[in-house]
Structures are given as structure tokens and as C-alpha cells.
Amino acid sequence: MSARVPAPLPRAFYARPTVAVARDLLGKVLVRRVGRRERRARIVEVEAYLGERDAASHARRGPTPRAAIMFGPPGFLYVYLIYGMYHCMNSITETDGVAGAVLIRAAAPLDGSDPTALRGPGKLCRGLGVTMVDKGTDLTIRSSGLYVADDGRSVVRIARSPRIGVDYAGHWAARHLRFFVPQHISVSGPRRNLK
DNA sequence: GCCACGATAGTG
DNA sequence: ACTATCGTGGCG
Numbered sequence: 001m002s003a004r005v006p007a008p009l010p011r012a013f014y015a016r017p018t019v020a021v022a023r024d025l026l027g028k029v030l031v032r033r034v035g036r037r038e039r040r041a042r043i044v045e046v047e048a049y050l051g052e053r054d055a056a057s058h059a060r061r062g063p064t065p066r067a068a069i070m071f072g073p074p075g076f077l078y079v080y081l082i083y084g085m086y087h088c089m090n091s092i093t094e095t096d097g098v099a100g101a102v103l104i105r106a107a108a109p110l111d112g113s114d115p116t117a118l119r120g121p122g123k124l125c126r127g128l129g130v131t132m133v134d135k136g137t138d139l140t141i142r143s144s145g146l147y148v149a150d151d152g153r154s155v156v157r158i159a160r161s162p163r164i165g166v167d168y169a170g171h172w173a174a175r176h177l178r179f180f181v182p183q184h185i186s187v188s189g190p191r192r193n194l195k
Numbered sequence: 196g197c198c199a200c201g202a203t204a205g206t207g
Numbered sequence: 208a209c210t211a212t213c214g215t216g217g218c219g
Binding site: 058061064065066067080081082083084085 | 215
Binding site for chain 2: 083121
């Protein structure tokens with residue numbers, strides 16, 4: 001009688017400052033359904049992208065065709081193609097009209113399968129079958145087939161570091177906007193704080 | 196219309 | 208350290 005599957009996080013969860021959403025996404029469960037198959041994985045690594053003023057964010061050029069969705073209402077999925085061969089997935093944050101997104105970089109499978117299969121943003125999307133057709137998905141409804149839920153567990157400690165792959169972004173590259181579960185096998189790149 | 200360049204990952 | 212592979216957006 002208890003819901004075996006936790007409910008999707010509500011829109012209000014995403015309608016907050018991006019850094020708060022990023023931190024709070026750690027430990028949450030990513031639920032992906034394709035047909036009758038459902039996969040679940042715990043989010044262990046994310047990055048915050050703060051909008052127009054953030055030189056590392058796709059929103060830095062304003063609402064271009066690709067990034068316009070970042071300026072829209074929170075709780076929707078932003079997917080983009082990177083290096084012509086991988087996809088990356090983000091949840092939109094902040095209020096409608098204000099750009100912001102959290103890049104989900106890695107998750108730990110909850111079915112006991114290979115803990116490195118979803119390690120890194122490209123592998124995460126590949127492993128969950130997320131592509132451009134999923135851009136714009138509403139993450140707050142079950143019927144989307146892709147959502148984030150709270151199963152009651154929480155992360156004990158959160159580490160932070162500069163974001164990965166944004167060295168071109170001047171002083172924004174140095175800001176500690178990457179959040180992860182320290183020492184976790186499913187985290188990509190450095191698993192402890194640098195600096 | 197061009198074209199340099201990525202919020203990456205796998206191999207050497 | 209090198210590169211596969213292609214949409215995006217700056218430039219003009």
C-alpha cells in the first residue's frame with residue numbers, strides 16, 4: 001500500500017537558487033523508465049551553472065535556441081550534445097525568466113550493476129538512454145519516464161571542487177560549483193577536494 | 196555561409 | 208596526450 005516508487009520532487013524543489021538545488025540533488029534517486037523497464041540510480045555528483053553571468057554556462061550568451069530553456073520555468077530537463085557524440089543532462093532551476101541549471105554528472109545504480117556505468121555526464125546519459133528527444137521533459141511528473149525522487153536517505157557529507165572541463169571560463173572556472181559525495185566509486189574525476 | 200570549438204570518454 | 212564527431216553560435 002505504501003508507494004513502492006517515491007514521488008517525483010515537486011516544482012518548488014527546483015524553483016530555488018541553483019547552488020541549493022545542486023547540493024540537495026545529491027543522494028536523490030534518478031528514475032528512468034523506458035517501456036516496461038525502470039532503472040534507478042542515486043545521484044552522487046553534480047555541477048551548478050549560474051546563468052547569464054556565469055562564463056561557463058550555456059546561458060552566458062542569453063536565450064539562444066539551444067539554451068533558451070534554461071531561462072524558462074524550473075523542473076524541466078535541459079539536454080545538449082557535446083563533442084558531437086555524447087549527451088549531458090541538466091535540471092532547470094530558479095524562477096521562470098531567470099537562467100540556471102544543474103548538470104547531473106554521475107549516479108550510482110541501485111540494482112547492483114556496474115557502479116562505473118553511469119560515472120560521468122556522457123556515460124550517465126548513454127546508460128539511461130537520455131538523448132535530445134528528452135530535452136524539455138517535465139521532471140515533476142511520473143508519466144515523463146524520467147524524474148528525481150527522495151527515498152528518505154540523505155548524503156552524510158558533501159565535498160566541492162571547481163567544475164570539470166570549463167578552464168576557458170576565466171575566474172568562473174575557479175569557483176567551487178561542483179558537488180559530490182567524497183570517496184564514492186561512482187563519482188567521475190577527482191573524488192576528494194583538490195586545493 | 197563558414198568554421199573553430201566544446202559542461203566527454205576511451206585509447207596510447 | 209590525442210582524437211572521434213557534429214551542433215552551436217560568432218562573425219561578417
